Amino acid sequence: MNETILEVKDLHYIYADGTHALKGINLKIPRGKTTAVLGGNGAGKSTLFMNFNGILKPTSGQVIFDGKAVDYSHKGLKELRRAVGLVFQDPDSQLFSASVYQDVSFGPMNLRLPEQEVRRRVELGLERTGILDLKDKPTHCLSFGQKKRAAIAGVLAMEPEVLVLDEPTGGLDPMGVSGVMKLLKETQEQLGISVVMSTHDIDIVPLYCDYVYVMDRGNVCIEGTPKQVFSQPDALRRVHLRLPRVAHLMEILQREDAFDFCDTAATISQARKALKSVSRGWSF
Amino acid sequence: MIHIDRYAYRSKLKKTDPMQKLFFAVLTLGMCLWADSNVISAAVLVLMGGITVFRGGTSLYFLMKLLAIPMSFLLVGVLTVAVKISEDPGIMLVSLPMAGVWVGISQQGLRDAGRLFLKALGSVTCLYYLSLSTPLVDMLSAFKRIGVPKLMVEMMGLVYRFIFVLFETAETIFNSQNSRLGYASLNSGYRSLGGLASTLFIRAYRRSDELYTALEARGYDGELNVLEEPYQRHWAGYFAPLAVNIILIVITLFLRQYEGGRLG
Structure with a gap:
């Protein structure tokens, strides 16, 4: 099996108003992993995501899904959109029905599945996102976090192979963020799907993501595992990003206070381990 | 109401x-x-x-x-x-x-x-x-x-859903204008109301664009096919x-x- 599920080669995208949003992007989305796409506002993340499932057609360059270049015919696009599910940033522009149940059923209905199968997927989608008890509620009575989950459920019900999420944690409270990230992780483990997400919340990247692309003004400027990316703090700062808070603390300890860590730590548990191993050398 | x-x-x-x-x-x-x-x-x-x-x-x-x-x-x-x-x-x-x-x-x-x-x-x-x-x-x-035409039913559904979004948007704009004293006098009130109406129109237009994109991403092909929850029928x-x-x-x-x- 192909290690790369989705690949983009020398992708350019120019909007009708002349904005050159993507300037020759090359990236590979690994199968069954979680990939983060970081970048400041206007870096081109959303444009890139809409190229992933054929909403936008590249001005030049290629999008390759599972080893085959994307076919932009009606049939080809339909197949692509089944396989690559896109969850938008603002759930209010994705949820079109006043009934959560009906909204979630929209995707699978478009796949022309039998009714029984659609019902099974809708229930499953609602259950996975933890909003099964809200299926009778009208959409406009949900909280923002619940709407976000409903939007994810609507795409999950199509059982995509790649789940692409534009800012899945944007606007959520801390509990909401970890709730959404956990449900994505669980879904990924159960279904073996590949997840691509853009985020401004740098602190969750080392916790939940396996690979990172950093974008700046339409280009990919840094890529690698979270460890590799977060060991380049200066490069990150140049593109208006930062280290995770914990990694920042570790950096300061190392630079200002002469701590000697053998490895970069970006999460609480990694930092704890690093600090413990250092303190073992101390005598009280 | x-x-x-x-x-x-x-x-x-x-x-x-x-x-x-x-x-x-x-x-x-x-x-x-x-x-x-x-x-x-x-x-x-x-x-x-x-x-x-x-x-x-x-x-x-x-x-x-x-x-x-x-x-x-x-x-x-x-x-x-x-x-x-x-x-x-x-x-x-x-x-x-x-x-x-x-x-x-x-x-x-x-x-x-x-x-x-x-x-x-x-x-x-x-x-x-x-x-x-x-x-x-x-x-x-x-x-x-x-047997009411499908198009009409779909339109009614969309109108109903987005009335609430529109209200929410209008309320947010109104509150932000009001907190900057946009309605302090009759004159500024008229001006603010005009701004609110035009902004609302532009937002609604953009929202419809985004909605279409989002629907397309889920395989929209001209009909909003959905499944209703089963009712008790007798x-x-x-x-x-x-x-x-x-x-x-x-x-x-x-x-x-x-x-x-x-x-x-």
Whole structure:
């Protein structure tokens, strides 16, 4: 099996108003992993995501899904959109029905599945996102976090192979963020799907993501595992990003206070381990 | 009024097949209009109100409040029916001479007004029964089943969904203008209101664009195909409304015979 599920080669995208949003992007989305796409506002993340499932057609360059270049015919696009599910940033522009149940059923209905199968997927989608008890509620009575989950459920019900999420944690409270990230992780483990997400919340990247692309003004400027990316703090700062808070603390300890860590730590548990191993050398 | 919907979601009759409820409401409404009799109108008022309160679980107080809404229109409308112009003051109960004719209230006019009043109130109760037990989403599914064009049903659904988004947006803009003293004087108020309207229009336009993109991403091909949740469906659901209405029709016919005999 192909290690790369989705690949983009020398992708350019120019909007009708002349904005050159993507300037020759090359990236590979690994199968069954979680990939983060970081970048400041206007870096081109959303444009890139809409190229992933054929909403936008590249001005030049290629999008390759599972080893085959994307076919932009009606049939080809339909197949692509089944396989690559896109969850938008603002759930209010994705949820079109006043009934959560009906909204979630929209995707699978478009796949022309039998009714029984659609019902099974809708229930499953609602259950996975933890909003099964809200299926009778009208959409406009949900909280923002619940709407976000409903939007994810609507795409999950199509059982995509790649789940692409534009800012899945944007606007959520801390509990909401970890709730959404956990449900994505669980879904990924159960279904073996590949997840691509853009985020401004740098602190969750080392916790939940396996690979990172950093974008700046339409280009990919840094890529690698979270460890590799977060060991380049200066490069990150140049593109208006930062280290995770914990990694920042570790950096300061190392630079200002002469701590000697053998490895970069970006999460609480990694930092704890690093600090413990250092303190073992101390005598009280 | 935007929250009338919440009562429908809370109703114990929500799970009942919307088709049955629509059938019951429309049939009874038609019957009430056809019968044109005080007894029947009052019976419909009590029957539909009673079902809404006792079977649906809506509070009586809320229903009364809702019934008070059309009351002002109704009273004004009915008054114009009660007031008559005639050359013969003999038929009037109270009358005033005015430019050679008599303007006043006759017994017949009063009776007509009363009958119209009750008829309107009975009919409104039929509609309240429907709207207090059936959320719009269910109503749309019933419309689809009775053959209303799909495009129209879809449009109604989208309008309904985005009314709330529009309201929310308008409220946010209004609050942000208000907190910057945008409505402090009449002049600035007009200016702010103009800004609000134009911004709202642009936002709505952009929102529709985003919606289309999002729908396309989920395989939209011109039709909003969705699956409804299964309803409790039973033939008996149609039988009871039919039986009630047949009884009411029989009573009407009997009353007409009786009144006709007495008057004749």
